[in-house]
Amino acid sequence: MFDVQQRTVRDLRRGNRAIVLRALYFEGPASRQELSETIGLSPATVSNVTGDLLASGIIVEAGLADSDGGRPRVLLRVNTTHGYAVGVDVGETHVRVELFDLDMNRQARAEYALRPTGHDVDQVVRHILAGIDVVLGESGVPRERVLGVGVGVPGVVETGPDALIHAPTFGWDAVPLGRLLRAGTDLPLFVDNGAKSMGQAELWFGVGRRARHAVVVLIGSGVGASIITDGATYLGANSSAGEWGHTKIMVGGHRCRCGGEGCLEAYVGARGILERAGVWTETVDEQAELAALVAAGSPVIDETVTYLGVGLANLINLFNPERIIIGGWAGVLLGEHLLTRIRKVVADNCLAQPYKTVSIGLGRLGVDSVALGAATLVIEDLLQANPAARPNGLSPRPRNRAGI
Template sequence: MAQPHRRTVRDLRRSNRATVLGRLYFEGPLSRQELGPLTGLSSGSISNVVGELVTDGIVEDAGSVESDGGRPRTLLRVAPGSGHLVGVDVGETRIRVELFDLTLTELARADLPLPPDGHDVERVVRLIGEGLRQVLLLRENPERPLLGIGVGVPGIVDSGSVVHGQTIGWDAVPLGSLLQSSGHLPSGIPLFIDNGAKTLGRAEMWFGAGRGARNAVVTLIGSGVGACVIADGVPYQGATSSAGEWGHTVLQVVGGRSCRCGATGCLEAYVGAEALLQRWRENGGRWSAADEEGALAELLAAPDAAGLLDETARYLGAGIADLVNLFNPERIVLGGWAGLLLGPRLLPAVREAAASYALRHPFAGTSLVLGRLGPDAVTVGAATLPLARFLEAGGVIRTEPADARRTGSPVA
């Protein structure tokens, strides 16, 4: 018979540190007096935990506030410079690597374009390594610990680091192992890999348009289309971590457009940036920009694309209605670089179309909003993967060979 797990003093101490650190991270600056009712810990426990975190350099003073009839209260905050994080976005047309401080303020960035022939695995591994080299060279305080590296990829991530990227030609690519064995990663630094839409979802739920919601869907519209489903505050993964492949739900069964996944009629084949530009070209549209972002901006400004955009709004509204009917979210966030370009122009028409396709009662309880974190949300979200582990560990820094992806962790 299995023995029940007994919490040790060490477990309790780490749990208390995690509780205090989490409150300070998401709700700080806070005083010691405010931390008591927020955490449920005694004043003695608060004093001990705060003392440890200050000694470790993770928490610092943030000024003081007057109190009613007593001495001023010292405010505490997480020290931004106490650690560094790296976020990597393996996008459709480029790889972006960003270095952040502990509060996710960007310190350095590297953008490395991908050639038109796409995502050769060895090239992607090499470019990630080159991006890491560039941003780490720019660290002003290299003595600060690097807490981890998070990578967002366009595909399903299984077993922690194996990527199934059907639209980019990846079939069970052991990306984590390849990166670890490449020699490009600093020794002993934890590595986390997840789907790019899910990293974007975590970022918007922690810091952006999803903050405060418990049941939400954060969508990513870029060259392709994806989503992160949040159920009762936790990202829903599904049986094999593929939940959220919204772009490959079917809009048109007979005579549907071909999708990059090999099927026909997928939502992505109608509202993804690559497909939208292809449809415009078929209608005689032309653009001068060298990249998809610039080309889509030209499409939005072109008088001859008005009908195409109206049609796209109806398709996107139908896709939004599917999310409403399936998941009953309180909030749907429209994100991704293409979603943020299309949103200001299309959002009213998308809402109208979604209302006509969705069931009235759940739609009435759903708000549809634009993402707030801009086109860097995938990279920010990738950096939250090691950040989440750091917060859960109560700020205990461990360097270890890691090839993992945390799943099921609360998003706020």
């Protein structure tokens, strides 16, 4: 009975800490009184929790609030230099490694090119580990100040200590990326699908902020989506939800890199668009070639708008989101020139009622969105973890993501 009571008290304290810390992270600075009124905890509880957080250095005092005649109130905020997070974007053509402070300001960056047809896992691992060393060296941040490394990858990420990756477009089948990375670094690792990582970044810092129901689509060389339901990322039974690029849009259509036929990715992903336009994709600059097709008003781009609009209409009919956010370099490129036409196709192929309540816009986080999203995996753990469980203030928690 005593052990049960101890666990209950400990869990209650941990929960209160998470509530206070999340409030300060997303809505701060705030005084203790404002925190109590906003989150519904008693002033005594808020005082105890903030005292512990101040002692650990996770939060700091940030001046005084304007007084209405009473005693001045001390403002509190998250200490942005308490720790740092590494975010890694494993893309079709690059491995991008970035270091962020707790305000998600980028401190350093390293990038390594990948051949579109070459995704050797050992090479990818070497690039990630080398990139970690580079960004720490350039920034001067000591390794012990790094709270963890988040990695965004294509495909399905299987939960578990090995973080098995199933990415047919990379030729990866149950690749134990977590185990391979852990052999080269002792930093805490968090691995998730790149589109889901980008979706979390848009939800926290981008145009998805405060949305309860949204879909963030990533369109680059490949295609994916992050489905937000009631403010949380929908993962499905084994974390494979959001493989929008592999929904079928044409029976017996173009062959997709996953091995199937008629996948949406084969029609709206940059690689598929270029191949339909007769561009040899093995050695070209995909971004430059796609921009040239858009500027020339290629008929293939007109087709792409139709396929993309229908694909988005399917998402709206299925999930009834309040927002659709188009991200990824190819998605933003298409949207910047063709968003009005895309919306028209969506309206023509969508049920009227859900279309009336949805907004369709572009992501604003730019090329760093996946790396930024991957770094939020580390911050998410910090905001809910037990600071005593790891020397750097982190501890693993039950989650349907690969936290290693």
